Amino acid sequence: MNQQRRLRPTRWCLPVAAAVLSSFVACVEHAAAADPAFGEYLSSECVTCHRSDGQDKGIPPIVGWPADQFVAVLQSYKTKDRTNPVMQTIAGRLSDDEMAALAAYYATLKPAN
Amino acid sequence: MKAHRRDFLKSAAAASGVVALGAPAALGQAKPRVVVIGGGPGGATAAKYIARDSKGAVEVILVEPAKQFVTCFHSNLYLGGFKSMQEITHSYDALASKYGVQLAHQAAAAIDRDKKQVRLADGVTIGYDRLVVSPGIDLKYDSVPGWGKAHEDTMPHAWKAGPQTVLLKARLDAVPDGGVIVMIAPPNPYRCPPGPYERVSMMAHALKKAGKTKAKIVVIDPKKTFSKQGLFQEGWERHYPGMVEWMAPDIHSGLKAVDPASNTVETGFETYKHCALVNVIPAQTAGKIALDAGLADASGFCPIDPSNMRSAMDANIHVLGDASIAGDMPKSAFSANSQAKVAALMIRGELVKSPTFPARYSNTCWSLIDTDDTVKVGGRYEAKDGKIAAVETFVSKTGETPQLRKETQAENMGWYSGITADMFG
Numbered sequence: 001m002n003q004q005r006r007l008r009p010t011r012w013c014l015p016v017a018a019a020v021l022s023s024f025v026a027c028v029e030h031a032a033a034a035d036p037a038f039g040e041y042l043s044s045e046c047v048t049c050h051r052s053d054g055q056d057k058g059i060p061p062i063v064g065w066p067a068d069q070f071v072a073v074l075q076s077y078k079t080k081d082r083t084n085p086v087m088q089t090i091a092g093r094l095s096d097d098e099m100a101a102l103a104a105y106y107a108t109l110k111p112a113n
Numbered sequence: 114m115k116a117h118r119r120d121f122l123k124s125a126a127a128a129s130g131v132v133a134l135g136a137p138a139a140l141g142q143a144k145p146r147v148v149v150i151g152g153g154p155g156g157a158t159a160a161k162y163i164a165r166d167s168k169g170a171v172e173v174i175l176v177e178p179a180k181q182f183v184t185c186f187h188s189n190l191y192l193g194g195f196k197s198m199q200e201i202t203h204s205y206d207a208l209a210s211k212y213g214v215q216l217a218h219q220a221a222a223a224i225d226r227d228k229k230q231v232r233l234a235d236g237v238t239i240g241y242d243r244l245v246v247s248p249g250i251d252l253k254y255d256s257v258p259g260w261g262k263a264h265e266d267t268m269p270h271a272w273k274a275g276p277q278t279v280l281l282k283a284r285l286d287a288v289p290d291g292g293v294i295v296m297i298a299p300p301n302p303y304r305c306p307p308g309p310y311e312r313v314s315m316m317a318h319a320l321k322k323a324g325k326t327k328a329k330i331v332v333i334d335p336k337k338t339f340s341k342q343g344l345f346q347e348g349w350e351r352h353y354p355g356m357v358e359w360m361a362p363d364i365h366s367g368l369k370a371v372d373p374a375s376n377t378v379e380t381g382f383e384t385y386k387h388c389a390l391v392n393v394i395p396a397q398t399a400g401k402i403a404l405d406a407g408l409a410d411a412s413g414f415c416p417i418d419p420s421n422m423r424s425a426m427d428a429n430i431h432v433l434g435d436a437s438i439a440g441d442m443p444k445s446a447f448s449a450n451s452q453a454k455v456a457a458l459m460i461r462g463e464l465v466k467s468p469t470f471p472a473r474y475s476n477t478c479w480s481l482i483d484t485d486d487t488v489k490v491g492g493r494y495e496a497k498d499g500k501i502a503a504v505e506t507f508v509s510k511t512g513e514t515p516q517l518r519k520e521t522q523a524e525n526m527g528w529y530s531g532i533t534a535d536m537f538g
Contacts, residue, residue, distance in 0.1 A: 041468075044162070044454045045475060048447065049524075049531040053538075058527025085507035086477050086524070089493045092505055093473065 034067070034097075039105025042098055045090065054111030063109035070103035145171050145464040148231050148241040150221045150402060152177030152205060154186075154446040155247030155434030157536040158453035163460060164212040170465045174239060175208065176231060178220045182537070183274040186446040187529050189308065190481060192271075192282050193315030194322065201274065203537045221248075224406040226427050243460050246408060246415070246424070247433040247449065248400025249273070250304045253413075256396035257297055257371060264373040268391040272304060284390045285316055290325035292389030295378045297368060298334040299394045302414065304435050304444045306340035307490065309394055311480040314345065317353040318483055328389070332359040333368055333380055340443075341480060341490055347511045348482035399436035406430075414438045419496035420472050421459040422452050431456040439474075440500035441492075448476045450532055472496055479525035485515070487522035 043052075046062065054063040062070070076082045077091035094102070149160045152175055164173040182203045190196040208214040220234040224246070230238045252270060254261045260268055271281035288294060294316060298309045313330055320328045338361075339345075349357040366381025371391060378385040398404060398413030408415045408426050415432040416425035419440060424430040433456055434449030442448040455472040462469035477491030492506030509521065 041458070041470065045451070045473065047531065047535050048450055048475075049528045051531050051534050053534070055530070056527075057530035058523040058525070059531060086489070086491060089491065089505045089507060090475060093493055 034100040034104040036101070036105040036108050038098075039101035039103070042094075042102050043105055046102070049086075052109070054109070061111065062106055063111055065103070065106055067100070067103035067107045070106055071099045074099045074102070143172075144169075145242040146240065147171055147173050147243045147245060147460060147464070148239055149173065149175045149245040149247065150177075150224075150231065151245075151247035151249060151400065151434075152179065152182055153247060153249055153434065153449065154184075154532065154536060155249075155436075155449035155453045156245060157182070157205070157208065158450045159245045159247065159431075159433060159457050159460075160214045161208055161212055161536065162454055162457035164208070164214045166457065166467070167461050167465055169213065171461065172215070173213070174215045174217055175205070176217045176219065176221045176233065176239075177205070178218060178234075179275075180205070180218055183278065184446065184529075184533065185272070185274040185304065185308075186532075188271070188274040188278045189311045189315045191278060192285060192312060193318045193481065195315075195481065198279065203533055205537065207538055221402050224402065224430075226406060226430070229429060242429070242464060244430045245433060245453075245456060245460070246400075246403050246406070246430055246436065247453070248402050248436055250397040250399065250435045250444070251401050251404075253396040253398060256300075257368065257393050259370040259372055260297075260393050260395070264393075267373040267376070268371060268393045270393055270395060272299075272308075272394050272397075281390075281392060285319055286323070288320065288325065288328055288389040291327040292325070292329075293385055294328065294330045294390045294392065295385050295388050296330065296332045296392045297371070297378070297394060298332055298336065298339070300335045300396050302412075302444060303394070303397045305478070306443050306445075307345075307478055307480045310339055310341065310345045311482075312392070313357055313359075314348060314353075314480070314482045317349065317356050320356065321353060326353075326356060328356065330357050331385065332357070333365050333378065334360060335362055335368070337361050337363070340478075341488055341508065343511050344488040344509055345480070345482065348486060348488075352483040352486070397435075399432075403432060403436045408432055409436075410438075412438065419499065419501040422456040422472075423459070431460065440494070441503040442474060442476055442494055442501050443478065445476055445478050446532060447478065447491075447528075448474070450535060451475050474501060477528070479521065479528065481522060481525065485519040485522050487518055487525050488513075489521055489524070 049059045050062045054061040074091045077087040080088055147163050149156045160173050160175040184201045187201050209216050221231050222234050223232045230240050232238045269277050269281045271277040369379040371378050376388045399409050399415050403415050408424050410416050415437050417432050417437045422431045424432050433452045435444040451474045461467045474494040477489055479487055479489045481487050488509035490508040492503045494501045495504050
C-alpha cells in the first residue's frame with residue numbers, strides 16, 4: 001500500500017515527470033549530437049591545418065581540448081567575435097550539434113607526445 | 114618498401130588474373146578495389162582516407178611514378194630562399210606501412226573504361242571497382258609561340274615541382290644586377306591562381322636579398338586582372354619599388370613570340386632581348402591520362418558531379434583536384450585535399466555501405482609577398498545549381514598591420530605542415 005501510494009501520481013508529480021522526460025529526451029539528443037564518430041568525420045576538415053598529432057607548427061593544436069571550451073571558441077568564430085576569416089567560414093556552417101560532435105571527438109584525443 | 118612492392122606485384126598479378134576473367138567486383142573478389150592515379154594532394158589524400166577509414170575492407174592501389182613527392186605548393190618559398198627542397202619533398206612510405214595502401218611506382222599508361230582496367234607503363238593491367246583520377250595538370254606546349262617542350266630547360270616553366278624548380282632557382286640566382294626577368298603568365302584556368310604572382314614576389318625577394326635591386330621582373334599577362342591583385346601590387350610597391358612591372362594585355366598588346374636561342378620575348382609593345390631569365394608558364398589542361406580516357410570536355414578539364422566528385426563521363430570514376438572542373442573552387446592543393454575527402458567518403462559509402470554526408474568543401478590559398486608579409490584568400494563551398502558554388506569567401510585586405518601579416522605567415526607554415534601530414538602522415 002505504501003509503495004502504491006508513493007507511486008500514485010500527484011498534482012505536483014505530473015509536471016515533474018514531464019520535465020524529467022523532456023530532459024531525458026534532451027539527453028538522448030545531446031548524446032547523439034555529441035557522437036565522437038560523427039565528430040571524427042567532421043574533423044577531416046580540421047586536420048588540413050590543425051595537425052591531428054597535436055603538434056604546433058604555426059597553427060594552434062586543438063587535440064585534447066575540453067569540450068565546453070572547444071564549442072565556445074567555435075561559437076565565437078561563428079558570431080565573428082573572433083576575427084580569423086578562415087575559422088569564421090569554417091565555423092559559420094557548423095550547427096550546434098556538429099560543434100558538439102567535434103568537441104566530443106577532439107576531447108578524446110591526446111597529443112602524440 | 115620492398116615488402117610493399119612485393120605485395121603490390123602479388124596484387125597486380127591477382128589483378129591480371131581478375132582481368133582475364135572479366136569484371137572484378139562480380140566474381141567473388143575478396144574485397145572491392147579502388148585504384149588511384151596520381152599521388153598529389155588529391156590522390157594521396159583519397160588513397161589514405163579510403164584505406165584508413167575502410168579498415169582493410171577496401172583494397173587501395175596508388176599509381177604514381179615518383180618515389181617521392183615534391184609539393185608544388187611552397188615551391189615558391191624554395192625560390193625565395195625560405196625553404197629547402199628537402200622541406201618540400203615527402204615520402205609515400207607511411208601510406209603503405211600505416212594504412213596498407215599498395216604503391217605502384219609507375220606511370221599509368223591507359224584507362225580502359227569498358228573493362229574497368231588501368232594499364233601501367235610496364236604493361237601490367239589492374240582491374241578496379243572504382244577509379245580515382247587525380248593526375249594534376251599537363252602543360253600546353255603549343256600555347257606560347259616559339260616555345261615548346263624542347264625549350265623547357267632554356268626557358269623553364271617550373272609549374273610542376275621537381276628538377277624544373279631547382280633549375281629555375283639556379284637561373285634566378287645567376288641573374289646579374291640590372292638583368293631583366295620576363296615571366297609569361299598563364300591564361301585561366303590554371304594551377305594555383307595566385308602562384309605566378311607569389312613567384313614574382315619570391316624572385317624579387319631573392320634579388321633584393323642578394324643586393325640586385327636594379328634587376329627587373331616584367332610580367333606579360335594574358336589576363337586583365339589576377340588573384341589578390343591589389344594585395345600583390347601593394348606589396349611589390351612597398352617591398353620591391355621599381356623592380357616589378359606587371360603588364361595587362363592592353364599594355365603589352367599581346368605576346369608575339371619567344372626565342373629561346375637568344376632569350377628574347379617579343380610583344381606588340383616591346384621586344385625584350387637577351388633576358389637574364391624567361392619563365393614561361395603556359396596554358397594548361399587536365400593531365401594527359403584524363404584526356405586520353407575521354408574524361409575531359411572541350412575545355413580540357415574534367416566535368417564532375419559537385420555532390421561527390423564523380424566524373425560526368427563515367428560513373429565508376431572520380432576526378433579530383435586540378436584536373437577537375439570544380440566550379441568556384443580554385444585549382445589548389447587545399448581544394449584537391451578537400452575534394453579527396455568528399456570522394457573518399459562517397460566511394461566507401463558505395464563500396465562498403467559506410468555512412469555518407471552531404472559534401473562540404475573548403476579552400477584557403479596563402480601567398481608570401483616578403484618576409485612575414487603573407488596574404489590569403491579562401492572560402493567554403495557546397496554543391497549548388499549544378500556546380501561547386503562558393504557559399505562564403507574572404508580575402509586579406511590592403512593596409513593590414515604587420516602583426517596580422519606575420520600571423521598569417523605563421524598560419525601558412527602551419528597549414529603546410531598540417532596538409533602534408535594529412536596527405537602522407
